[in-house]
Amino acid sequence: MQPENLVGTSSRIRRIIGECEAIATSRSKVLLTGESGVGKEVFAHYIHKLSRRCDAPMITINCAGVPESLLESELFGHVRGSFTDAHRDRRGLLEAANHGTILLDEIGEMGMRMQTMLLRFLETGEIQRVGADQPGKPLDVRLIAATNRDLWADTLKKSFRTDLYYRLNVVHLVVPPLRERQDDIKPLLFHFLKLASTLENRIMPELTAEAVTYLEHYAWPGNVRELKNLAERLVFRCSGRAITIQDLPLEIGTPDVVEAAAADPWHRLVSECYDRMTIGRESFWTAVYEPFIHRDMTREAVRALVRRGLEETRGSYPLVVSLFNIPDEDYRKFMRFLHKHDCHMPIQAFRMLRSFTPPASAEPHTPIVPASAAFAIGSAV
Ligand SMILES: Nc1ncnc2c1ncn2[C@@H]1O[C@H](COP(=O)(O)OP(=O)(O)O)[C@@H](O)[C@H]1O
Ligand SMILES: [Mg+2]
Numbered sequence: 001m002q003p004e005n006l007v008g009t010s011s012r013i014r015r016i017i018g019e020c021e022a023i024a025t026s027r028s029k030v031l032l033t034g035e036s037g038v039g040k041e042v043f044a045h046y047i048h049k050l051s052r053r054c055d056a057p058m059i060t061i062n063c064a065g066v067p068e069s070l071l072e073s074e075l076f077g078h079v080r081g082s083f084t085d086a087h088r089d090r091r092g093l094l095e096a097a098n099h100g101t102i103l104l105d106e107i108g109e110m111g112m113r114m115q116t117m118l119l120r121f122l123e124t125g126e127i128q129r130v131g132a133d134q135p136g137k138p139l140d141v142r143l144i145a146a147t148n149r150d151l152w153a154d155t156l157k158k159s160f161r162t163d164l165y166y167r168l169n170v171v172h173l174v175v176p177p178l179r180e181r182q183d184d185i186k187p188l189l190f191h192f193l194k195l196a197s198t199l200e201n202r203i204m205p206e207l208t209a210e211a212v213t214y215l216e217h218y219a220w221p222g223n224v225r226e227l228k229n230l231a232e233r234l235v236f237r238c239s240g241r242a243i244t245i246q247d248l249p250l251e252i253g254t255p256d257v258v259e260a261a262a263a264d265p266w267h268r269l270v271s272e273c274y275d276r277m278t279i280g281r282e283s284f285w286t287a288v289y290e291p292f293i294h295r296d297m298t299r300e301a302v303r304a305l306v307r308r309g310l311e312e313t314r315g316s317y318p319l320v321v322s323l324f325n326i327p328d329e330d331y332r333k334f335m336r337f338l339h340k341h342d343c344h345m346p347i348q349a350f351r352m353l354r355s356f357t358p359p360a361s362a363e364p365h366t367p368i369v370p371a372s373a374a375f376a377i378g379s380a381v
Contacts, residue, residue: 003049006042007191010181011296016043016173023171024050029122031168032146034175037225040146041105043175048101053142056100059093064109071114073130076121082131094127094141101142107168108149108160119164143168178220178227179272180296185216188224192231197239205238214245218252269297270304277324284324289337302343315350 002008002017023030024047032040041060048058066074073083077092094102104110110118121127125138145168154160178184189207197204220226230249238247276282288305291297306320313319321331338344 003046006039006046007188008181008184009187010183011294012176012181013184015294016175017046019171019173020047021050023047025052027142029142029168029170030144031151031170031172032144032175033151033172034148035177035223036148037223038175038177039224040148040175041103043173044101044103044144044146047144048142051101051142053100057097058101058103059097060103060105061093062105063114064106068111068114071110072117075114076117076127076129078130079132082129086131089129092127092129094121094139095136097141098139099141101144104143104145106147107145108147108151108154112159112161115161115164119161119167122164122167178223179218180269180291182216185220185227186212188227189215189231192228193235196232196235200235202235203240205234205240206242208242208244210245211243211248214248214252270301270308273297273301273305274308281325284326284334285330288324292341299341299343302341303345306338306343306345310345310347310350313350315347317347 006017008014008017020043030044030047032043034040044060045058048054061074063071073086073090073092075092075094077090077095078086080086080088104118122143124135125140126135127139128135151160151165151169155162155165178188186207189212193204193207196202215227222229234243234247238244273287276287277284288297288302292299292302309320309323310316313323317335318331321328321334324334326334335344
């Protein structure tokens with residue numbers, strides 16, 4: 001059952017809740033990824049709470065918050081005299097979490113030396129306190145790692161160990177940003193307004209439809225954390241009365257932005273997906289295909305994306321494939337997908353978009369690739 005402190009009704013959040021419930025009782029390591037403030041820690045706690053380890057401790061360490069030189073002794077403990085300030089033996093957080101769960105938050109910030117030590121622990125289950133001459137007893141700790149980084153990209157850049165990545169990535173849960181799950185905004189807001197009003201002993205402000213529309217069309221770069229902070233401010237500002245647009249911070253949006261988004265509900269989603277593929281280098285398969293298959297994206301939105309791709313490439317499907325970061329060998333699969341779901345469109349109209357004469361040196365049939373597409377293709381790996 002969904003706990004009180006885990007709010008969300010969108011299909012994507014319900015799916016993650018289902019996955020947590022399915023894996024909670026296993027020993028599997030879990031990798032939680034997603035932008036900062038999306039709720040990774042909330043899900044980690046939920047997994048622990050549902051597991052057989054729920055009566056043992058759940059300990060969180062923020063790997064970015066502890067200097068690398070201290071992280072080893074924090075995690076593994078130390079023996080007296082092993083360094084200047086080590087006045088007595090001290091157990092580390094892994095030992096403290098024995099039979100329970102440890103959350104290694106911001107694991108992507110962990111340095112190479114610690115990564116190697118963590119890998120050794122994951123392979124043997126044994127820890128060696130700093131300054132000890134032999135390893136201690138094996139521990140039974142479930143490990144959950146969280147990060148807002150693309151760890152796979154970090155392995156390619158050699159800043160994260162590939163073997164450690166595979167060890168951690170047994171179950172991978174991706175928590176989507178708030179802007180991709182609009183349905184959650186209203187229930188979350190209500191939850192935080194109620195929580196803050198109770199804590200501050202104030203009358204809860206009233207949510208108006210107009211304010212909700214504004215908030216639902218905002219991009220929430222700080223995700224749920226940002227929304228929680230706003231709710232806390234609104235409790236002071238609007239206690240006992242309705243929240244008006246004037247009460248909202250300026251960055252939430254101007255009326256025309258909101259009107260345009262309301263009149264064209266998938267317009268923003270389309271732009272975001274397009275940017276994620278062309279600027280963020282995400283593949284069509286994860287940015288579009290997956291949400292479409294899970295009914296989080298409409299056929300109209302997919303069509304709009306393909307249309308935009310064809311406009312950008314002047315009607316070339318092979319270039320759209322590159323633009324959308326689809327591997328060359330998936331070209332046929334992509335075309336089959338478009339035909340099957342009625343998202344394929346004839347290219348003639350887009351070819352006519354070529355309104356200027358190609359340079360003399362260009363081949364007559366070479367499509368003219370605009371700068372953004374050229375970038376996407378040039379930097380494809
Ligand atoms: N689904 C949710 N329901 C209720 N509160 C949430 C939810 N997601 C996030 N929060 C709250 O938002 C804040 C940020 O969440 P957190 O788990 O720390 O994010 P992350 O670890 O991804 O940076 C916390 O105060 C958390 O309690
Ligand atoms: Mg966090």
